[in-house]
Amino acid sequence: xxxxxxxxxxxxxxxxxxxxxxxxxxxxxxxxxxxxxxxxxxxxxxxxxxxxxxxxxxxxxxxxxxxxxxxxxxxxxxxxxxxxxxxxxxxxxxxxxxxxxxxxxxxxxxxxxxxxxxxxxxxxxxxxxxxxxxxxxxxxxxxxxxxxxxxxxxxxxxxxxxxxxxxxxxxxxxxxxxxxxxxxxxxxxxxxxxxxxxxxxxxxxxxxxxxxxxxxxxxxxxxxxxxxxxxxxxxxxxxxxxxxxxxxxxxxxxxxxxxxxxxxxxxxxxxxxxxxxxxxxxxxxxxxxxxxxxxxxxxxxxxxxxxxxxxxxxxxxxxxxxxxxxxxxxxxxxxxxxxxxxxxxxxxxxxxxxxxxx
Amino acid sequence: xxxxxxxxxxxxxxxxxxxxxxxxxxxxxxxxxxxxxxxxxxxxxxxxxxxxxxxxxxxxxxxxxxxxxxxxxxxxxxxxxxxxxxxxxxxxxxxxxxxxxxxxxxxxxxxxxxxxxxxxxxxxxxxxxxxxxxxxxxxxxxxxxxxxxxxxxxxxxxxxxxxxxxxxxxxxxxxxxxxxxxxxxxxxxxxxxxxxxxxxxxxxxxxxxxxxxxxxxxxxxxxxxxxxxxxxxxxxxxxxxxxxxxxxxxxxxxxxxxxxxxxxxxxxxxxxxxxxxxxxxxxxxxxxxxxxxxxxxxxxxxxxxxxxxxxxxxxxxx
Numbered sequence: 001x002x003x004x005x006x007x008x009x010x011x012x013x014x015x016x017x018x019x020x021x022x023x024x025x026x027x028x029x030x031x032x033x034x035x036x037x038x039x040x041x042x043x044x045x046x047x048x049x050x051x052x053x054x055x056x057x058x059x060x061x062x063x064x065x066x067x068x069x070x071x072x073x074x075x076x077x078x079x080x081x082x083x084x085x086x087x088x089x090x091x092x093x094x095x096x097x098x099x100x101x102x103x104x105x106x107x108x109x110x111x112x113x114x115x116x117x118x119x120x121x122x123x124x125x126x127x128x129x130x131x132x133x134x135x136x137x138x139x140x141x142x143x144x145x146x147x148x149x150x151x152x153x154x155x156x157x158x159x160x161x162x163x164x165x166x167x168x169x170x171x172x173x174x175x176x177x178x179x180x181x182x183x184x185x186x187x188x189x190x191x192x193x194x195x196x197x198x199x200x201x202x203x204x205x206x207x208x209x210x211x212x213x214x215x216x217x218x219x220x221x222x223x224x225x226x227x228x229x230x231x232x233x234x235x236x237x238x239x240x241x242x243x244x245x246x247x248x249x250x251x252x253x254x255x256x257x258x259x260x261x262x263x264x265x266x267x268x269x270x271x272x273x274x275x276x277x278x279x280x281x282x283x284x285x286x287x288x289x290x291x292x293x294x295x296x297x298x299x300x301x302x303x304x305x306x307x308x309x310x311x312x313x314x315x316x317x318x319x320x321x322x323x324x325x326x327x328x329x330x331x332x333x334x335x336x337x338x339x340x341x342x343x344x345x346x347x348x349x350x351x352x353x354x355x356x357x358x
Numbered sequence: 359x360x361x362x363x364x365x366x367x368x369x370x371x372x373x374x375x376x377x378x379x380x381x382x383x384x385x386x387x388x389x390x391x392x393x394x395x396x397x398x399x400x401x402x403x404x405x406x407x408x409x410x411x412x413x414x415x416x417x418x419x420x421x422x423x424x425x426x427x428x429x430x431x432x433x434x435x436x437x438x439x440x441x442x443x444x445x446x447x448x449x450x451x452x453x454x455x456x457x458x459x460x461x462x463x464x465x466x467x468x469x470x471x472x473x474x475x476x477x478x479x480x481x482x483x484x485x486x487x488x489x490x491x492x493x494x495x496x497x498x499x500x501x502x503x504x505x506x507x508x509x510x511x512x513x514x515x516x517x518x519x520x521x522x523x524x525x526x527x528x529x530x531x532x533x534x535x536x537x538x539x540x541x542x543x544x545x546x547x548x549x550x551x552x553x554x555x556x557x558x559x560x561x562x563x564x565x566x567x568x569x570x571x572x573x574x575x576x577x578x579x580x581x582x583x584x585x586x587x588x589x590x591x592x593x594x595x596x597x598x599x600x601x602x603x604x605x606x607x608x609x610x611x612x613x614x615x616x617x618x619x620x621x622x623x624x625x626x627x628x629x630x631x632x633x634x635x636x637x638x639x640x641x642x643x644x645x646x647x648x649x650x651x652x653x654x655x656x657x658x659x660x661x662x663x664x665x666x667x668x669x670x671x672x673x674x675x676x
Contacts, residue, residue: 070479116661122478123407123619127611128660131653134608138650251608255486262483302502302601306494312487316480317472349475 002335015187032176036169044168045240046280051175052236054276055182057260058269059229062186064258065266066195067222068202069117070126073133075253077227079140081106081234082155083147086244089156096160103232110227114220133254141246152245155238166239175236182229186269189225198222202267230257252305259312265322274323282308320347374520379637385527385596387633388534392589393610394617394625395541396582402558402620403578406470406481410489411586412607417492418458418587419507419599420500425450425457426508444510451591455584462583463576470579471572489604496601507594526595533592537585538626545622554578612656618666627667631655 004011004018016022036044056078063069085102089095113132117125140147147153158165158174165174189195197218200208209215238244256279264275286304319326325345333340396411408414429446469488473481511529515522545551557564557574565571590599597603609632617628632652640648659666 070482119664120660123482124615124660124664126482127615128657130608131612131656134650134653138646142644142646258483302494302497305490309487309490313469313484313491316484320480
């Protein structure tokens with residue numbers, strides 16, 4: 001078992017705890033940077049897609065995993081980011097300006113959604129965000145002068161300073177770069193007073209408030225930041241699909257995002273990446289399974305969401321901390337090899353209504 | 359829902375038109391109310407939010423569809439029942455309620471009991487996942503094409519002075535009223551019904567005074583699954599049955615919240631409100647707005663009066 005003895009404050013501020021972490025994350029960075037050398041176009045595209053999901057997941061994780069507010073409407077922010085970006089591009093705004101503008105626009109919308117959401121918690125909030133998503137989808141469908149309505153709109157190719165980023169390799173690096181920046185930003189945010197306030201609100205609203213945290217402002221900030229990250233993912237998503245139509249963003253998309261953060265592991269940024277990998281790999285695995293299994297199974301309509309649902313149910317019952325939680329447990333088991341106690345991560349249950357008021 | 363009637367002259371018969379829309383709205387609202395009733399029952403008793411309620415309705419409709427076919431085949435050998443119209447429907451109705459009640463118990467025992475005492479968010483996600491699974495299962499068994507239920511209520515209409523009322527609309531309203539009456543009597547006067555109320559107010563205290571809380575939970579799931587099935591059978595002549603019909607559960611959820619989550623009459627009133635709003639919005643406001651009117655009402659309600667029309671329980675103040 002490794003024990004880090006901290007001898008100065010700089011060690012507290014370091015992103016990496018010890019050299020082991022530095023080595024393994026460096027190796028990972030090297031691997032993803034060199035991936036275009038060894039992978040073909042198709043897999044590069046899939047990886048870029050995975051990175052986009054992960055960016056959106058960072059946003060949702062900030063809200064669900066760190067602030068404890070559940071949103072069933074994050075597809076709307078994805079859609080707003082994508083449409084705002086595409087519209088700005090068609091108006092002649094350069095790519096480097098359009099991405100931050102669309103992201104900021106999403107942040108503003110997120111803040112506004114956060115305002116009425118302040119009065120609600122739990123399922124009320126979840127259903128209100130779901131209602132917001134449906135209304136946003138309706139607006140997108142009917143605001144034809146901007147969004148093209150049912151016919152959708154073509155997204156111009158991304159160009160930065162006259163250089164096209166349309167090919168699979170440049171787009172891969174674009175997504176990778178933005179994901180790295182997002183993760184870095186989120187990591188720093190979570191170590192700042194704002195991020196700590198998020199976590200305090202998640203653990204107990206009452207005690208957070210009595211410690212002097214402005215509940216309303218914290219929740220609205222969480223919504224705005226979360227929407228901003230999702231909008232950022234939306235701008236990249238618009239280039240990935242190339243043609244925006246209202247049916248690209250549905251309730252199902254929101255639920256997939258939520259599934260991603262739950263399966264990955266709530267309350268950890270690594271969990272976002274695990275969840276994105278899971279979400280990216282599962283359709284491929286199902287496609288392979290279709291070839292192997294008898295034909296009638298492959299032809300079941302709704303098979304893919306069904307398997308998603310079944311996995312979600314199994315995770316919630318058997319491993320509510322997600323893939324990251326399982327990994328932490330495995331690591332701890334090896335760390336404390338003969339002395340691991342099964343009850344270390346025992347879930348606390350609450351049978352009283354009053355216990356559930358946090 | 360699209361207006362399925364024809365308006366003869368919009369100017370001359372405005373009262374008639376309003377009545378006609380009202381009837382459509384009330385019958386659709388009753389369906390929302392019934393599904394919302396299932397939500398509220400489960401929430402009241404177990405503090406779980408069952409997002410798969412709409413999909414349970416879908417499953418109920420499909421089971422009824424298969425049972426009607428099975429009874430049709432069976433009754434062909436029974437001379438007394440062979441010519442009786444609606445005999446197989448009646449048997450299938452009862453059969454479906456029983457099958458779905460059993461399904462509810464199995465679901466509670468297998469999937470939801472391990473989640474008792476977990477945070478509400480986990481249960482919400484779990485039931486969303488469950489909804490996906492149910493949809494895939496229904497798709498695997500019955501396929502994806504829409505089916506029509508062979509119901510004795512389908513097609514026929516009353517014509518009262520130009521006012522056209524479909525049998526199926528009457529069936530929905532009467533069915534809802536009967537179910538609500540039965541539920542009221544059950545909760546008010548039976549021993550187990552009162553025990554359920556106790557368990558819904560405080561699980562631990564109910565357990566201490568000797569109420570079998572686990573069995574009560576199973577029973578609640580059985581009842582709400584049966585209500586969902588009844589809603590599915592009643593709505594089947596109006597909407598066709600397909601694996602995605604459960605999505606109206608989302609609107610029913612809005613109805614439950616508008617009515618005040620945790621209040622049984624509130625669920626019906628909320629459902630009626632949303633159901634009545636829809637056809638009027640469809641006729642008088644821009645197209646497509648009726649699809650989201652439920653959510654607009656919900657958001658407005660949450661902003662103005664978050665506790666709903668009939669607030670059920672006082673919020674804990676700390």
